[in-house]
Amino acid sequence: MGGRLRVGEVYRYATGKDPAPSHLDGHPNFHHVTHSPGRKRALLEAGINGMVKTSASDGLRRPVILIRSSPWKAGTEQTPWHDVYDMDNGHVRYFGDHKAGSTVPPGSTKGNAALLEAFALHQAPTEQERLLAPPLMLFRAVPRNGKPKGHVEFCGVGVIERAERVVQWSGHERTTFTNYVYDIALIDLTAEGDEVAWDWIDARRDDLLSARRTLASAPAAWRRWVEEGNSALPRLRRRVARAKVVKPKEQRPAKDGADAKDLELIYSYFDGKKHEFEALASAVTARILRRSGSGYREGWLTNRSGDGGADFVARLDLGGGVLAHTSLVVLGQAKCVKPDSLISAEQIARVVARLRRGWIGVYVTTGSYSEAAQLEMVEDQYPIVLVNGMSLVEEVRNMARDDHAGDLTACIDHILKGHGLEVTGRRPEEILLE
Template sequence: MGGELRVGQVYRYASGKDPKPAMLDGFPNFHHVTHSTGHKRALLDAFTGHQGHTPEERAAATPLLLFRAVSQNGKPKGHVEFCGVGILERTERLVQWGGREHTTFVNYVYDIALIDLTSEGDAVAWDCIQARRDNAVSDGQALKLAPQAWREWVKHGSSALPRLRRRVARAQVTKVRDQRPEPRSGDAADLELVYRYFDGRKHDFEALAAVVTARVLRGSGRGYVEGWLTRRSGDGGADFVGRLDLGSGLAGTSLVVLGQAKCVKPDTLITAEQIARVVARLRRGWIGVYVTTGAYSEPAQTEMVEDQYPIILINGMSLVSELGSMARDDHGGDLTACIEHVLSSRASTVTNRRPEEILLQ
């Protein structure tokens, strides 16, 4: 007891899970910081507490500590970054399709609200987590150690979440170095292969970007319908069109997706002005997707977050990650064969139709 988790701090997450050393390879040891006795609850069990109707029920809820995997020193695994404390707002059971065997499987989608930790200096004392798991400590006693925003949520419920959410634009900005593969890595070689393959072949890259966009959006558990590529002349600034379906029946809606694809040298930065030009073409109920072999500048990302641009950014590293997965699934890991298959299957989908026509399909 006595340690803390700080938002943005990277922790070494070693496979041995030894809690004894405080530091590993120059990073705080995740298992040391979070070590405590007691059992761990499943996410579905935690959801029940997060939907409590009374302060007493919410006081018994399990705080969610959220982490994301990050690469460090050329290692893609073994490190996690603390993102904050979350409250489960909604869960949905759905059936997805995919994997090497191309079969259906049941999964869950969760909507989680990150709470504001400003009063605690963007940190969480491990004492409050340990107290929450100690059967000898009452819910009321443990609550006194919780972050202020958590206590406010327990007192007022979900109606208080809009003012308790964590709102920091910079927290949603990815550093340029984290958008690029490690030098001389396999991913770096794959990205260079993609760039050289499509350099000077703008329309072919748009076909690839359209397929990757479909894979990314479907991977989030949403319904996505691929549309068409726009013709070289008169495309109005959009390179491909798709449709994102949310919900179903009277409880559903569809959004037009306008895609922009830019094959540039992997060390190129996409600027705020380039993203803004795409956003300027969006109408109400439309969203944008920008796919590139480069990376997005931090000022561009900050402007996107602060101005709430309805656009999804797919950088070079994400691009080759999706392509690598596709190549492994269907082409024995042969990236070139995967690319050629994509191009041959998309050859007949070029048109100059109006984007809103995708809503009629």
């Protein structure tokens, strides 16, 4: 059984290449993790390391191309280019191995030849061709204990999206030269816990296994890419924001459970009078934000027509004293929809468009939020709090338990009759004056 490479993990790459110890100098041993008994070692000596091809029954395939970037060498005679690793957004821009002193055509250097061959397969229109395509495993050298060498960080698995010939400047030789640059999409490894099993590469090295059979140990995103091609890459690209995204089914109560029945009760209560849901949304927001330990003041409900993306207004007070204090305007949107409905990115953007500096938004719904809406919120760093149907039920149930012996209908009746919030067209910033 091979080891596992974890994205962001730093591995010791020692010159002795001894695979026996699992750790060296406090770090996992690269040669232990990538050890394949009876086979040649996986190496990172060059920037581009194409593993020897395997001849299987369904064709010749390269098991993997290992890529290493050395940021500390960028701009030197050995490495006159500057690679870009944007792991959060799943993109790497990597320069080939042609140099100013090379006497062969740019595409025929060992590294460029391997990547251009891989690029053709990565752009292949058929699933059968993509089955033979080599995955790229990307690493970058990182300094440890004041030394720039001997440690590498695993950065993920990639597919080449574009290859371009570029003219570069060699400062040392004071001349220009032609090279290739590759735009690489890092695939999402969330399903594997941001890890890759080396067993996958071992399987791709096994000439007794067809390329299709090796997919059994491949990451889920790689399998989908093989099946669907590059049109799937926008959905399969690694995004750190995805770790903060909750699938819609996980935002909904279990079917036929007590939470589902209570959520349906809330929805049915406001069916036909959804404008009254704003008062409940305001009360739930107050309960949630007061738990942060900050002062919270409910303001008012907006006019039913022309609310411009806001249903209620409140104020969040932070700090204490005269100088160590500030207040934020809270702009709330309430949306009573069927519990299986999704709130889209456009609906959230409508609220965000109203926010000014020093304001935050709150969106309260009986439905759930689409993955696209959540990704946009996280990636664009929207200052907005999302309350889905399941969270809404939890808060209303707790209020009912505390003050109404668990009777949800009595709790909602009390909130609507006693909230005391006026309905007005006042400007949101006026709440800062109260």
